[in-house]
Amino acid sequence: MGTKIYLSEVPQFQEVYGDTPMSFILKNTEGKGFEIAYKGQVGMFTDSEWFDLDEDESRELVIVDYWMSPVILDFAEDRSFREMSSKYFSGDLAGIYNCIETADINKDGKTDFLLGNIGSNTNWSISNNRILELFLSDFDRNGSLDPIVSNNYFGVHQPFLDKSTIQCQVPMIRRTFSSCDDYSSVSTTEQLFPAKEEKVYQTKQIKNL
Numbered sequence: 001m002g003t004k005i006y007l008s009e010v011p012q013f014q015e016v017y018g019d020t021p022m023s024f025i026l027k028n029t030e031g032k033g034f035e036i037a038y039k040g041q042v043g044m045f046t047d048s049e050w051f052d053l054d055e056d057e058s059r060e061l062v063i064v065d066y067w068m069s070p071v072i073l074d075f076a077e078d079r080s081f082r083e084m085s086s087k088y089f090s091g092d093l094a095g096i097y098n099c100i101e102t103a104d105i106n107k108d109g110k111t112d113f114l115l116g117n118i119g120s121n122t123n124w125s126i127s128n129n130r131i132l133e134l135f136l137s138d139f140d141r142n143g144s145l146d147p148i149v150s151n152n153y154f155g156v157h158q159p160f161l162d163k164s165t166i167q168c169q170v171p172m173i174r175r176t177f178s179s180c181d182d183y184s185s186v187s188t189t190e191q192l193f194p195a196k197e198e199k200v201y202q203t204k205q206i207k208n209l
């Protein structure tokens with residue numbers, strides 16, 4: 001009786017958008033319950049494909065996610081998983097990936113991977129001098145993390161959302177900026193949260209859409 005491997009379902013919508021949860025791959029040991037075959041932070045998992053990338057007759061697991069580079073897990077002989085992303089990827093590929101598919105696009109007999117990044121048909125924009133950033137911190141100190149998306153433009157962090165949207169995430173904004181006129185004076189993320197001592201829990205950057 002063989003051992004079966006199951007990829008644990010990582011919820012697509014975390015309690016806090018942008019947070020990187022711990023993900024697990026569980027192994028069914030046929031009557032002895034489940035064992036953890038892999039535990040790691042692979043991002044906000046959205047899709048995956050099994051494929052034998054190195055042609056050793058054992059398939060690797062290719063994972064795509066939000067706000068991170070794709071992750072490749074190698075299924076080793078001892079039946080554990082190891083992250084081998086740097087063996088296959090070079091450069092910064094972090095994006096907001098929704099899906100992954102395989103096909104031989106250029107008809108050369110080799111399988112190609114299609115990764116569905118969020119693309120340019122959004123309000124978010126990226127250029128040589130403009131990076132998309134996500135800050136996670138408890139900016140209003142109410143005990144829950146607040147995700148703030150901004151552009152890093154020549155080192156200046158510019159918030160992306162309008163007042164009505166951002167105050168839904170961080171109600172403190174409603175009190176700090178009583179009108180849209182007040183809010184229109186904001187040109188940097190730092191102006192939203194003047195408390196300099198606030199600790200930023202996570203920062204993520206994206207240079208590809």
Ligand SMILES: [Ca+2]
Pocket residue numbers: 051052053054055056057058059060
């Ligand atoms: Ca392989």
Ligand SMILES: [Ca+2]
Pocket residue numbers: 103104105106107108109110111112
């Ligand atoms: Ca091909």
Ligand SMILES: [Ca+2]
Pocket residue numbers: 137138139140141142143144145146
């Ligand atoms: Ca908060």
